[in-house]
Amino acid sequence: MVERVLSFVPASAYYALTAMSERTLAYSEEPIKHRFLVIYEAAGISGEFATYLMRSLLSEGRVRYETVEKTSEGMKPRLIEREGPTGLIVTTTAVKLHPENETRLLSLTVTDTQEQTRAVMAALAEEAGEATPDLATWHAFQVWLESAEHRVWIPYARKLADLIPPVAVRLRRDFGALLNLIRAHALLHQANRERDGEGRIVATIEEDYAAVRELVVDLVGEGVETTVPKTVRESVEAVKRLREDSKGEPVSVAELARKLKLDRSTVSRRARSAKDRGYLRDLEDNPRKHSRLVLGDDLPDDVQILPTPDDVRASVKECAPGSARLDGAQEPHRNGQYSKDAYKACSRARVQEGIKTPPPPSGSEPGDIDNHQDDIIEEVRDLLASDALEEV
């Protein structure tokens, strides 16, 4: 799957490895600035030091590593600097990665259901009979993006921060990642976005936040444990039902696999994930013997940590009464109709009813300005005058 995704970008956009030594990130001469490092198996990142360098690269956008080298003049210090920013894509069959690295990543779990396996096989069968797709357009787009506008303004970022409950320290990183994803989405769709006075791309709620939210709402919730992955919930509930049927007997992985109609290795992984989260316990301490699963902590009700686009929109509107919408989208009419459509409908009705366009209001000037600031104007005028005197 990763290979297929990578085929949509030119090879210069990433650096793929199946494994790397502990100090590869420090010593390699392969440029990693503005590229993705792709490791095809997390186990290929060997050693604590490699994971430490990786963390530095992801968090600080570069690696500074000072070492001592043997030279003709004796031992000399050498500072190695590898410039980022660098992204990381890593695949693994493990249930978890290094915990310090995992908080810097968004973990996507492959769907392990029978339906998905059937869909994958069908896709592979179809693909076998198809010609290779032309990816030149996608590559050209990537090249174009290199010189396109990169600055994105998210007018509702502050409101978004206010709406997300600060329930976990991890959210400090996840919120940054969320904003980056919104920026990335707006950047990719920049031809269809408005620009602000500075020329920056303006990210919208309707298109950019809504699309990103749909992709990461579960991941963020699972990361801070306000939601439970569907696979874990299914497995825990299956254990509960099996125990009820067997009058409280512990459940083996084989029984659980039969109940879920999945293979044993998949179910074993699910059970491990549920045990790590504390929702299942294994009464069998000996890893060589069959698991004897029982229920652990109660499953919590899922709480979605990311507000819906409607919530964000409502919050922004509260903040900017009477002003145009910050997301650049149309303002919905009170009856659900959009203002542009309502305008057309009103125009049509006027024509049909023979009503002429009314003249402008005579009582108040168009663009009537706020005239209640006499005091503050005087104060600012005085301040400007004293500034001028100080300059003299």
Next chain:
Amino acid sequence: MKARTALLELFKESSMWRAFFRSCCETSPSRLRSQAWQFHGELNDRGNYIQTDEVEDALLGLARDLLPDTPAAHWDAEWAHELCKDTLARLERAYAGLSAEVKDTVDLSAQEVWDERMHSAGLANDPVAFRAALDGWTRAGLEAMEQLRIRGGAA
């Protein structure tokens, strides 16, 4: 909070922003307009979500009230010309969408009252009123053509 009030609060509070406002005003009206995004960004950071256009209008209005002797306080014919050019292009596109039969029947008399207001706003050196009058003028023109289009006069 309105842009004008928000800007006054900003100037009252920050000598740096007052100095920047003054330097823009002393350069030219186009300098003040081109830097409106900076004021807009600062107001935004302070929680005042105001459109850039409103900030620009408010800055030009404040230039007249607070620093009337600076170039930014004077009428900017170039700016008015640019606004009118854009508006005329919009009307031209709408007109081009009408069928040949109805093009001669377009009644733009509803624009006259706005036309007068634009003229008055120019004489009064009031860019906010000018922009509002131009918006009204545009709307009246587009509506006049929309009526013909709805009656079946589209090209």
